[in-house]
Amino acid sequence: MKPIRHRDLLVAFLGAGIVAHLVVSLTYGTLPSFPAPAGVTLGVLGLAEAVAGWILKGRVERRSGSKPVEPLVAARAVLVAQASAVGGALVGGLWAGLLAYVLPRASTVTAAASDTTAAVVGLLCALVLVGGALWLERCCRTPDDPDEQRRDGGSGGGAATR
Incomplete structure (x- = not known):
């Protein structure tokens, strides 16, 4: 299994941002206001994935007192991490597109000021979700992957599932 490319996340983020900005600029007057805590769920998921990554990292590295990770568990964690990273990039792009539209209008339009928040x-x-997902994916790499050793010059840190 190959790690997710940061370039793919950037393309998803920018594409979603452009689409969101266009849609918002055409329909902003008809949209309801956005509640300030609307995106908090993504942050909570990102923190949960970061904690799961920290726990799995100890198990993948076979630290004393921790039981080894089954390969299927590591593969599922990597899949969740990759899906979360893409989802976080897409939703982050949507929020960025909205922000690009409302931020310049925040001083003159009351609704834009609350939507900016x-x-x-x-x-x-x-962004917390994307960071937590990338951390989880990185924590699922085994220290003895030969492909990773070639890329890093022998320092280890390959994907847990190949």
Whole structure:
């Protein structure tokens, strides 16, 4: 299994941001206001994935007192991490597109001022999700992957599932 490319996440983020900005600019007057805590769920998921990564890292490295990770568990964790990273990039792009539209209007339009807060919270929480997902994916790499040793010059840290 190959690690997710950061370039793919950036393309998803930018694409979703452009689409969101276009849709919001065409329909902003008809949209309901966005609640400020709307994106908090993504941040909570990101923190949960970071904690899961920290726990799995100890098990993958076979630290004393921890039981080894079954390969299927590591593969599922990597799949969840990759899906979360893409989902977080897409939703982050949506929040960024909204933010790009409402931020310049926040001083003159009352609704845009409150939507700016929601967009900032949503964008930050989406970035937390992407960060937690990338950390979880990285924690599932085994220290003895020969492909990773070639890329890193022998330092180890390959994917837990190949």
